[in-house]
Amino acid sequence: MKAAVLTEYNKVEWLDVEKPACKPREVLIQVCYGCICGSDQHIHKGEFHPRTKTPMIMGHEFGGLVVEVGEGVTGWEVGDKVAPDPIIWCGTCPACMKGHYPACTSLKLIGIDSDGGFAQFISLPPSMLYKVPSHIPDEHVALIEVLSIGCHAKNRANVKKGDSVVIWGSGKVGLCILEAVRTVTDNTVFMIDILENRLAIGPKYYENVITINASKENPVERIKAETNGKGVDIAFEAVGHAHEIEGLVNPVRGCIQSVCGGGTICVLGLGNEPAPVLFKELIWKEAKIVSSRVSHGEFAEAIEHLKNNRLKPEALISQKLHGSQTQLGFELLDENPAENIKILLDFRS
Numbered sequence: 551m552k553a554a555v556l557t558e559y560n561k562v563e564w565l566d567v568e569k570p571a572c573k574p575r576e577v578l579i580q581v582c583y584g585c586i587c588g589s590d591q592h593i594h595k596g597e598f599h600p601r602t603k604t605p606m607i608m609g610h611e612f613g614g615l616v617v618e619v620g621e622g623v624t625g626w627e628v629g630d631k632v633a634p635d636p637i638i639w640c641g642t643c644p645a646c647m648k649g650h651y652p653a654c655t656s657l658k659l660i661g662i663d664s665d666g667g668f669a670q671f672i673s674l675p676p677s678m679l680y681k682v683p684s685h686i687p688d689e690h691v692a693l694i695e696v697l698s699i700g701c702h703a704k705n706r707a708n709v710k711k712g713d714s715v716v717i718w719g720s721g722k723v724g725l726c727i728l729e730a731v732r733t734v735t736d737n738t739v740f741m742i743d744i745l746e747n748r749l750a751i752g753p754k755y756y757e758n759v760i761t762i763n764a765s766k767e768n769p770v771e772r773i774k775a776e777t778n779g780k781g782v783d784i785a786f787e788a789v790g791h792a793h794e795i796e797g798l799v800n801p802v803r804g805c806i807q808s809v810c811g812g813g814t815i816c817v818l819g820l821g822n823e824p825a826p827v828l829f830k831e832l833i834w835k836e837a838k839i840v841s842s843r844v845s846h847g848e849f850a851e852a853i854e855h856l857k858n859n860r861l862k863p864e865a866l867i868s869q870k871l872h873g874s875q876t877q878l879g880f881e882l883l884d885e886n887p888a889e890n891i892k893i894l895l896d897f898r899s
């Protein structure tokens with residue numbers, strides 16, 4: 551079979567590799583579409599080294615069809631549509647013992663810690679798989695992982711009907727949060743970014759979205775003005791760095807300044823530097839900060855929303871490339887983020 555192999559950092563090659571056998575207690579999946587994630591961009595550049603090794607088949611966002619059912623597997627049939635949850639938690643560390651799997655101290659993902667799904671076939675245990683109704687397009691199945699990250703963030707922040715929201719960062723994760731939030735609340739969502747093209751996506755697909763270009767106006771002042779000085783109920787940080795724009799506070803502190811009394815800030819960005827905040831600004835409001843990491847069973851929620859047309863996956867898709875063009879996909883994302891959100895990779899042939 552063919553696979554997109556990271557042969558050395560910054561270089562993905564379309565190579566012949568051995569097709570995996572369908573092991574006992576596993577099913578063999580023919581991968582239809584995969585999708586490049588921000589973490590993949592870090593891996594591609596070698597920024598997750600030594601966690602990642604080369605050569606490695608990349609990919610933790612993908613979907614496919616069951617083509618073979620291994621010995622001892624029940625409940626799965628050839629032809630089933632499937633979305634693999636790439637997370638492997640240990641089940642025995644203190645966090646896992648508390649049922650808090652995203653905090654597993656030895657959490658691993660296929661496509662990061664071991665070979666992944668940017669290939670024509672992969673064999674996986676049913677415990678990692680979610681069944682997807684057959685009418686959901688294969689392209690959308692590949693987006694279930696990232697949509698479930700948005701759903702998890704929405705659940706961690708406990709977004710309720712009628713809540714107003716700000717999402718700092720209108721990239722891949724920020725837009726998935728918008729989609730998840732809109733399954734719950736129709737109230738105003740403020741989307742913040744510095745790239746006009748990315749800001750344009752939210753209002754194109756959803757009502758009552760106000761965009762703010764942080765390089766042109768002060769988001770906190772605008773949010774206060776639009777909410778009669780009150781601020782929003784929930785703020786999400788999905789930028790991933792704490793660099794300050796001249797005259798503005800960093801995104802996490804901006805979130806704190808944007809919420810109302812008793813509000814919630816949910817942080818997702820995985821920047822490497824500290825993001826300074828003034829706790830007095832949080833304490834005066836008795837606001838709380840929660841974090842959100844990957845997902846925790848929200849695959850089922852995302853599939854249910856897709857089934858009921860409550861999400862707009864097409865809003866995320868910038869373009870489709872063949873699996874053999876995976877390297878080009880990384881280059882497009884790095885060189886032209888304004889034009890590219892999610893790039894789908896076709897592994898069907």
Ligand SMILES: NC(=O)c1ccc[n+]([C@@H]2O[C@H](COP(=O)([O-])OP(=O)(O)OC[C@H]3O[C@@H](n4cnc5c(N)ncnc54)[C@H](O)[C@@H]3O)[C@@H](O)[C@H]2O)c1
Pocket residue numbers: 587588589699718719720721722723724742743744745748764788789790791793795801817818819820821842843844845887
């Ligand atoms: N916690 C999790 O589960 C989780 C999962 C996936 C990714 N992440 C992290 O979330 C972050 C965002 O990921 P992504 O894939 O959406 O990245 P992305 O690059 O697609 O999105 C980030 C957006 O922030 C914008 N931005 C940059 N500086 C800004 C500023 N000062 N103010 C406002 N907007 C600004 C960028 O233009 C971009 O559109 C990354 O750090 C990523 O590693 C976290």
Ligand SMILES: [Zn+2]
Pocket residue numbers: 587588589610611695696
């Ligand atoms: Zn991802």
Ligand SMILES: [Zn+2]
Pocket residue numbers: 639640641642643644645646653654655656657
């Ligand atoms: Zn664990």
